[in-house]
Amino acid sequence: QVQLLESGGGWVQPGGSLRVSCVVSGTIVSLGDMAWYRQAPGNEREWVATIPKYGSAGYADFVKGRFTISREDAKNTVYMQMDTMKPEDTAVYYCNVVDWNAIYWGQGIQVTVSA
Numbered sequence: 001q002v003q004l005l006e007s008g009g010g011w012v013q014p015g016g017s018l019r020v021s022c023v024v025s026g027t028i029v030s031l032g033d034m035a036w037y038r039q040a041p042g043n044e045r046e047w048v049a050t051i052p053k054y055g056s057a058g059y060a061d062f063v064k065g066r067f068t069i070s071r072e073d074a075k076n077t078v079y080m081q082m083d084t085m086k087p088e089d090t091a092v093y094y095c096n097v098v099d100w101n102a103i104y105w106g107q108g109i110q111v112t113v114s115a
Contacts, residue, residue, distance in 0.1 A: 002026040004095045004106035011112045017083045022095030022106055024076040032098035034071050034078035038091035039108075045094065049080060063089075085113045 008020040024031060035050040049069040051057040057069050068081040078095060090113050095106035 002028060002097075002099050002102070002104045004097060004104055006093065006095050006106045006109040009093065009109035009111045011114070012085055013115055014085060014087055014113055016085055016113070017081070018085065018111060019079060019081045020093055020095075020109060020111065022078045022097075024078075024097055024099075024104075028076060029100040031073065031076060032100075034069075034098075035096040036069060036078070036080050037094045037096055038089075038111075039094070040088075040091040043091075048093070051078065082111070087113050089113050 002024060003026050004022055004024055006020060006022045012018050033050050033052050036048040037045050038048050039045040047060055048063055049057060049059045049067060051069045051071050066084045071078045091111060092108040093111050094108045097104050
């Protein structure tokens, strides 16, 4: 069984920064892609960014240039640095990882951007 624990969310003013983290624990076979999704009230869950085990990260257009995803495999952790944040970035952010041939989701963490 694999567990994901997100941290680092909270409140920030427009233009500010936050970093969210997700630690993967349990019986891990081989971590592959690690990603972040988000869901705002009344909206569908949407993809934000993915970082593969090897290769370049990919970003949704609405965060490109403002958010940076990274991973630290020795700690089974994925991060997302969020800069120049906007009110429309307000959402619950979910960690998503692929372990061998299974996909796991975190519980989600609230991020609020407001003045």
